[in-house]
Amino acid sequence: MRRGFVLVISGPSGAGKTSIARALVDSIAGLAFSVSATTRPPRPGEREGVDYLFCDRARFQEMIEHGELLEWASYSGNLYGTPRGPLEEILSQGRDIILDIETRGALNVRRALPESVLVFVVPPALVDLEQRIAARCAVSTDELSSRMAQARIELAAMRNYDYVVVNRSLDEAIGQIAAIITAERCRLTRQPALVSSWTEGGGAG
Numbered sequence: 001m002r003r004g005f006v007l008v009i010s011g012p013s014g015a016g017k018t019s020i021a022r023a024l025v026d027s028i029a030g031l032a033f034s035v036s037a038t039t040r041p042p043r044p045g046e047r048e049g050v051d052y053l054f055c056d057r058a059r060f061q062e063m064i065e066h067g068e069l070l071e072w073a074s075y076s077g078n079l080y081g082t083p084r085g086p087l088e089e090i091l092s093q094g095r096d097i098i099l100d101i102e103t104r105g106a107l108n109v110r111r112a113l114p115e116s117v118l119v120f121v122v123p124p125a126l127v128d129l130e131q132r133i134a135a136r137c138a139v140s141t142d143e144l145s146s147r148m149a150q151a152r153i154e155l156a157a158m159r160n161y162d163y164v165v166v167n168r169s170l171d172e173a174i175g176q177i178a179a180i181i182t183a184e185r186c187r188l189t190r191q192p193a194l195v196s197s198w199t200e201g202g203g204a205g
């Protein structure tokens with residue numbers, strides 16, 4: 001059985017990456033979602049253990065100290081991190097896992113797991129981003145400009161990624177990332193057992 005891989009999806013706030021990640025997990029077999037730990041309070045409708053593992057700073061600090069997080073980062077005054085245990089379990093079951101995380105976390109994932117795949121999602125234009133951020137929550141002008149500044153910093157990190165997907169329509173973006181997942185699953189280096197069964201025995205048995 002091949003070992004699963006990590007697919008990281010990042011992009012500026014408002015690019016639509018969370019909807020894309022959720023839709024991919026619902027439609028692709030053998031693909032799981034990594035539920036992050038966060039100190040951010042839940043938004044209306046968010047569920048514990050489904051959207052996030054909500055915790056206080058003391059618990060988050062404990063997770064860092066005990067090495068329970070694969071990576072973590074501070075974002076907009078809150079802490080976010082990827083729990084290591086569930087991720088390792090999914091990979092060892094031969095399933096793939098999506099991480100919806102910001103750009104510094106993504107680079108730390110790449111350092112820890114060099115075979116992971118990094119996908120960056122952008123809206124069609126910067127002006128769309130501003131509209132999407134403004135529409136998402138009733139943000140103040142100050143918050144809007146701080147989120148736009150944060151978005152620009154994140155956009156600069158795009159160069160470190162393997163793929164860039166423009167979210168013109170949700171279906172199109174989902175289709176493109178599904179194609180990336182299919183291609184990555186077929187990657188020869190991810191299937192050593194299959195390759196040796198064909199190269200060492202004169203054909204798979």
Ligand code: 5GP
Pocket residue numbers: 010011013036037040071072073075080081082100101102103104105106
């Ligand atoms: P939000 O508060 O809007 O759900 O998320 C804020 C940012 O934190 C988003 O860019 C999201 O992708 C990122 N994020 C969510 N979970 C994690 C995580 O486990 N690690 C890191 N580094 N970023 C995360």
